[in-house]
Amino acid sequence: MEKLINDFSFGLFFWQLTILVVLIGLMVKFAWKPIMEAITAREEGISNALLAAENAKKDMQNLKADNEKLLAEARAERDTMIKEAREIKDKMIADAKEEAQVQGEKMISQAKASIESEKNAAMAEIKNQVSSLSIEIAEKILKEELTSTEAQSKLVEKMLGEAKLN
Template identity: 55%
Template structure:
């Protein structure tokens, strides 16, 4: 009740006029900059969201590109490994063929040498047999024996001498 007793219409009008002037001044000088700042901030946030979305899309594209590059690199690596295996297998088979050819050549040369030695040994044996036969024939003819037993004993003796 105290409030109603202290009420002054002049003071009320004056405060109303000051309030209207204050609202007018705030509207002219404060509200526009505040609203502009809020609008700019809102636009900045919207731009940042768009930029983030674009970055997300670019990141997805970059990841896809990286994955494609990785797959291509893996394919190239696999191709290189395949070529290396083929080269290794070819080198091994070539080396095996060369080794087989050399071994065959060495075996053929050894067989030829063995055959030559065999022929030489047979020729030597034949010449020795012929010499022995001639010697035996000479000795038999030198001694003309009438008895057959004496001739056989002489031949046996000469054979034993030839074996020594």
């Protein structure tokens, strides 16, 4: 270091300082402005990119909110459709049960009517058979009792006694 201080020359220092000032001047005139413009443009580009990213983030949030809203609407619509389908199913089942009930009651009433008519027919048949049997029994009894003249005269007297004369 001492050698540098001992070998110091003012002329060389002056020319080096002059060259340095000229170089700084040339740099300021020709290079400083383009460098600063490039830095400023880069800063603006970065800030624009940040703004665009922020806007994109807001748009994404809006889209997400819209998607959630659409999903909620779709879920509500799905729930409404399921509810309507259940109501239709329940109504169809109730209608089918009611129709079956009506058909069952109709069949029961037809069966009751059929049974009643068959019962009446059977009762009429029984009455006919009973009356026929009664007549046959009475005929056989009368034939047996009226075979003798004495029995015939007793019957006539009895009937005349029972008959009321006005």
